[in-house]
Amino acid sequence: MIQAINEAIRQEMERDERVIVLGEDVGKNGGVFRATDGLFEQFGDRRVFDTPLAESGIIGTSIGLAVNGFRPVAEIQFLGFAYQAMDQLAAQAARLRFRSAGRFTCPLVVRSPYGGGVRTPELHSDALEALFTHSPGLKVVMPSNAFDAKGLLISAIRDEDPVLFLEPMKLYRALRMEVPDEPYEIPLGTAHVVKEGEDVTIISWGATVPLVAKLAEEMKEKGIDAEVIDLRSLQPLDIDAIVQSVEKTGRVMVVHEAVKTNGFGAEIAALISERALFSLSAPIVRVTGYDTPYPVPSVEDEWLPNAARIVEGVQTLMRY
Amino acid sequence: MFDQDQLQFEMVQLLDENGNGDEKTLASFSDEFLVALYRWMRKARVIDERLLKMQRQGRIGTYAPFGGQEAAQIGSVFALESNDWIFPTYREIAACLAHGLPLAQIFRYLRGHLSGGRTPEHLNIFPIQIIIGAQTLHATGCAWATKLKGETQVSVCYFGDGATSQGDFHEALNFASVYQVPVIFFCQNNQYAISVPVHKQTASRTIAQKAVAYGMKGVLVDGNDALAVYKTVKEAADAARNGGGPVLIEAFTYRLGPHTTSDDPAKYRNAEEAEKWRQKKDPLHRLRVFLEKRGIWTEGEEEEWVAQVNGEVTAAYEEAAADGSGSIVDALSCVYGKPSKLLQEQKQEAARRKQGKEGK
Numbered sequence: 001m002i003q004a005i006n007e008a009i010r011q012e013m014e015r016d017e018r019v020i021v022l023g024e025d026v027g028k029n030g031g032v033f034r035a036t037d038g039l040f041e042q043f044g045d046r047r048v049f050d051t052p053l054a055e056s057g058i059i060g061t062s063i064g065l066a067v068n069g070f071r072p073v074a075e076i077q078f079l080g081f082a083y084q085a086m087d088q089l090a091a092q093a094a095r096l097r098f099r100s101a102g103r104f105t106c107p108l109v110v111r112s113p114y115g116g117g118v119r120t121p122e123l124h125s126d127a128l129e130a131l132f133t134h135s136p137g138l139k140v141v142m143p144s145n146a147f148d149a150k151g152l153l154i155s156a157i158r159d160e161d162p163v164l165f166l167e168p169m170k171l172y173r174a175l176r177m178e179v180p181d182e183p184y185e186i187p188l189g190t191a192h193v194v195k196e197g198e199d200v201t202i203i204s205w206g207a208t209v210p211l212v213a214k215l216a217e218e219m220k221e222k223g224i225d226a227e228v229i230d231l232r233s234l235q236p237l238d239i240d241a242i243v244q245s246v247e248k249t250g251r252v253m254v255v256h257e258a259v260k261t262n263g264f265g266a267e268i269a270a271l272i273s274e275r276a277l278f279s280l281s282a283p284i285v286r287v288t289g290y291d292t293p294y295p296v297p298s299v300e301d302e303w304l305p306n307a308a309r310i311v312e313g314v315q316t317l318m319r320y
Numbered sequence: 321m322f323d324q325d326q327l328q329f330e331m332v333q334l335l336d337e338n339g340n341g342d343e344k345t346l347a348s349f350s351d352e353f354l355v356a357l358y359r360w361m362r363k364a365r366v367i368d369e370r371l372l373k374m375q376r377q378g379r380i381g382t383y384a385p386f387g388g389q390e391a392a393q394i395g396s397v398f399a400l401e402s403n404d405w406i407f408p409t410y411r412e413i414a415a416c417l418a419h420g421l422p423l424a425q426i427f428r429y430l431r432g433h434l435s436g437g438r439t440p441e442h443l444n445i446f447p448i449q450i451i452i453g454a455q456t457l458h459a460t461g462c463a464w465a466t467k468l469k470g471e472t473q474v475s476v477c478y479f480g481d482g483a484t485s486q487g488d489f490h491e492a493l494n495f496a497s498v499y500q501v502p503v504i505f506f507c508q509n510n511q512y513a514i515s516v517p518v519h520k521q522t523a524s525r526t527i528a529q530k531a532v533a534y535g536m537k538g539v540l541v542d543g544n545d546a547l548a549v550y551k552t553v554k555e556a557a558d559a560a561r562n563g564g565g566p567v568l569i570e571a572f573t574y575r576l577g578p579h580t581t582s583d584d585p586a587k588y589r590n591a592e593e594a595e596k597w598r599q600k601k602d603p604l605h606r607l608r609v610f611l612e613k614r615g616i617w618t619e620g621e622e623e624e625w626v627a628q629v630n631g632e633v634t635a636a637y638e639e640a641a642a643d644g645s646g647s648i649v650d651a652l653s654c655v656y657g658k659p660s661k662l663l664q665e666q667k668q669e670a671a672r673r674k675q676g677k678e679g680k
Contacts, residue, residue, distance in 0.1 A: 020468075046468060052498055057457060057491030064461020067446075068405075069469060087488075092454055100447045101438035101646075102654045136655050160657040189660060236660030271662075 002172040004146035004179045005035050005111070008153040009073055011183045013043055016071065019157060022049040023058055023075030023111075032077060033113060033172055055084035059110065063093050066108045066162075073157060079114035079166060080123030080294075086131075093162040094137030108162040109153070113169035115207035116257055116289075116304050119297040126294045127207070127258035132164045133235045133267070139163040140235045141188055144209030146177050148232055151186030159188065168207035175210065189236030193245070197227035200251040200317050203242060203268060205231040208255045208305055215310055224318060234264055242268065243276050250281040251317040255305050260288040282320035285313040327529040329540040331572060334547040337601055339609030341547075349547065351616045357398055357546055358607050358617060359625060361390040364414035365604055366629045367423070368577075371413075371430070375581045379637065380430040384410045388544075388576035391603030392508045394418050395549030396476065396571070399557055405444040405462050405475040407455040411508075412448070412478045421445055423632060427640030434646030444473065452513075453479060453486030456505065460496045463503035463566075474502045474560045476553070482513025484527055493568065497534040502560035504553065505568045508543060510575035515588035531568035543571030544603040574601065648674060 013019045021036055021043075027050035030037030040048040051058050055076055062072040076082050082089065089110065096106045116125040132140045141156055141163055143149035149167070156163040194213045197220075204212045209230045216226040227245050231238065246252055252272060254265035265286040272284060287305040295303045335341045368387045375383040386393060393414040397406070400419070408416050413426055420443045429436030429448065439445040446462075449455040459477035466473050483489050484507065496503050507527050511518050524530055531538025537559075541552040549571055556567040574597040578585050585594065611617035652667040653659070659667065 049499075052491070052494050054487075054491040054494070056488055057495050060454065060457025060488060060491070061461030061464060061495050064458040064463070064475075065465045066461075067458070068462045068465030070465050087451055087454055088457065091451055092458070096447075097656070098651075098654050099437045101435045103438045103441065104447070105657065139656075236656075237662060239661055 001143070001146040001149050001167070001175070002033055002035055004150040005153055005167065006037055006039075007179070008150045008157070008183070009036065010039060010042065012154060012157045013039065013047060015183065018069060018071045019073060020047050020049070020065070020070050021073050021075070022051050022062065024051060024053055024077050026050060026075050031075060033169065035111065035167075036075070055081050056088050059085040059088035059093060062108050062110075063088065063096065063106055066106045067096070067104050071107045071157060073109045073111060076110060076112040078120075078124040079112040079128050080126045082112060082128060089132065089138065089162075089164070090135035094135045096137070097161065098137060105160045106162045107160050109156045109165055110162070111165045111167060113167045113172070115168040115170050116294060116300050117170050119300075122296075123294070125300070127256065127289070129164075129166060129234055130258055130262060130264050133264055137162065138235065139188060139233070140166070141233045142166045142168070142206035143232060144168065144171065144206055144230050145175065146179050148186060148192065148230075150179055151184050152188065152232060154183055155185045155188050158185065163188070166206060170207055171210065186232070188233045189238055190232065191238035191241035192230045192232055193241070194228040194230050195226065197225040197249065199225045199249055200253060200314055201227045201229060201245040201249045202253045202255060202314070203229045203231065204255040205234065207257050211307065212255050212310065215307055219311070219314060224314060226314065239271060239275070242272065246272055246276040247279045250279050251320065252280065253285045253287060253310070253313050253317060255287045255310060257289050257304060259291050260286060261291050263288050282317045285317055287313045324525045324529070327525070327532060329526045329528045329538065331540045331542050332548045332552055333542040333545050334551060335545045335606050335610055337606055339606045339613065346547070346610070351614070354607075354611055354614070355616055357394065357550070358604075358611055360394045360398070360418050361546060361604050361607065362622070362625060363629045364390045364394060364417065366626055367413070367417070367633055370630070370633045372577070372581065374637070379641075380427065381432055382580050382582055383430060384580045385575075385577035386411050386414050388574050388597065388603065389508055389510060390414055391546035391607070392543040392549055392571040392573050395546035396506055396553045399550050399553035400476065401473070403444055404473045404557070405446070405459070407446045407449065407459040407462075407475065407477045409449050409452075409455065409478055409480070411480070415478060416445055416448075419443065419445055423636035424639040427637050428643065431640055433640065433643060434650055453483035453488040455479070456483070456489050456492035457495070459503050459505075460492045460501060463496065463501040464499055467499070467501050472561050474504060474557045476504045476506055478506050478508065480513060481507065481509040481511065481518045481521055481527060482516070483507070484530060485521055493531070493534040493536060493566070496566035497536045500563070500565035503566045504556050504560060505566065506553070507568065507570045508573055509570050510573050512575060512579070512589065514579045514583060517589075526570060528568060528570040536566055536568055538568045538570070540570045540572065543573030544601050544606070546603060546607055573603075
């Protein structure tokens with residue numbers, strides 16, 4: 001996935017000279033995960049900037065750059081550090097179009113790694129997507145594989161509005177897959193049906209999708225035919241894909257790493273109750289992080305939505 | 321304790337409180353320039369007073385008066401080119417007007433019209449900022465873009481003494497200096513952030529001296545001396561345009577009125593203090609005295625001008641008040657370039673309710 005992300009940025013920089021990259025260690029070092037590797041060498045110090053260490057500064061100056069003709073691709077080194085930039089993200093970038101009644105737009109992409117299971121120090125793993133889906137004006141995109149990452153990132157860079165592009169760091173190098181060499185777009189707001197099924201719908205995004213897909217295959221052998229939907233983007237949301245699947249299966253599970261209360265799973269459950277309540281034959285199940293700050297490595301595997309918790313959730317649903 | 325005398329900043333002043341100054345320096349300003357500058361300051365004062373009255377009459381919403389800061393705002397804008405960028409806060413109505421924003425647009429903003437935050441396409445004026453200090457970074461980024469494109473505009477960022485405590489202010493000065501971008505940080509130190517006096521805001525003796533830590537030029541200027549402000553900003557802008565990098569300017573001034581129409585300054589400062597600034601240091605007074613001594617302004621011209629501006633205010637208000645554009649449906653249309661399906665549904669709901677209401 002990391003190569004696909006790198007290629008997407010490189011190809012967009014080649015296509016459009018307004019695309020610039022800025023963030024901490026993104027230049028000579030190529031990013032702490034090497035997402036921007038080689039870009040500084042190829043495009044030089046007028047397109048790729050190692051900024052001072054200040055998250056609010058990175059996002060705030062990116063807004064000014066975006067308004068005055070550039071298309072910045074900014075990196076927040078770990079999503080937990082985005083708290084430092086909350087005003088610039090949620091109160092400034094998000095509202096610029098609205099506040100200026102459409103005169104100014106903010107074509108800005110903020111890339112940030114997130115996600116657990118990799119034994120990081122504190123505040124490196126937190127899944128904070130719900131904070132940003134609660135900020136009208138922002139888009140929130142969360143790829144789960146290399147192919148999607150490239151197509152979604154290219155769409156995000158070409159979008160006229162600010163996009164949070166959240167990259168599951170556990171998947172950066174986890175899975176190898178063929179990715180087309182040429183640039184391509186995956187429209188924001190289109191979900192992907194990873195596996196079709198009849199018995200239960202499992203909705204997920206980002207870091208948890210590969211685990212859910214693997215478990216769905218295993219469950220098939222035990223006679224449970226699960227449909228797996230990878231949302232890919234939470235804002236905009238592909239509500240039609242969700243409703244269609246729920247109407248087919250009548251059983252729903254949402255899996256996400258973020259904490260449970262007011263997580264995006266709650267929004268999905270509410271939307272389903274508004275639109276497809278009478279298709280349900282069981283209460284909606286959420287398998288998520290517990291309502292604590294993201295924990296230390298010694299307990300994170302039990303904290304995360306792991307295989308045991310997901311399988312148990314499906315079994316509960318199948319009892320109805 | 322650190323001896324701050326090592327960081328001495330003399331206050332730049334061309335015209336003292338009685339309208340006197342170095343004759344040779346003052347001779348360099350043309351009659352035409354001086355009259356135009358004074359007319360704008362007088363106009364701004366009239367507008368400020370009218371807006372306060374109109375707020376009390378319920379014709380506009382909460383208003384943050386700028387009275388006392390006309391020299392800082394008008395003097396600084398006079399030093400700019402028409403295509404330079406400005407980043408105003410809610411107190412920079414005078415600066416916005418002098419940089420070309422139509423008065424009717426200010427009324428739309430203050431009356432809460434949906435289009436109130438939209439500045440005309442040909443003007444490089446950012447929407448009015450509410451979050452203290454947030455615009456310092458936007459101005460820095462904007463100036464950075466100007467530099468990367470090889471263009472010559474400068475970006476001028478307005479803020480008050482309170483903003484210098486915010487993290488964004490420090491991040492902005494740091495970024496601006498690291499990348500040597502053409503931005504002017506223009507601080508109107510009006511000595512109060514709502515109720516908190518500047519000596520409780522910062523232990524620095526001057527705000528200008530904060531520039532030193534960022535490897536940047538800092539200038540302290542008498543913010544009630546329009547000519548000194550003009551000269552200081554002009555020099556900073558010329559330097560920035562020619563690759564000289566950012567400058568921090570502290571314009572030392574005083575807010576004569578309340579923080580906003582919801583504020584009562586009697587709770588935190590004594591009336592004599594404000595009266596002293598009003599009587600002795602009014603920025604309009606010293607320039608008018610100087611103009612009269614030069615024989616280029618009379619009482620008659622003053623009266624005629626004030627009457628004309630009052631007419632403009634009434635006309636602009638009426639234009640804005642008659643503007644019925646901007647519905648809830650329009651509000652739902654300017655969140656994204658392309659609204660999501662869910663937002664589209666909400667828009668349809670709002671449109672249906674609006675139609676139903678109007679049908680009754």
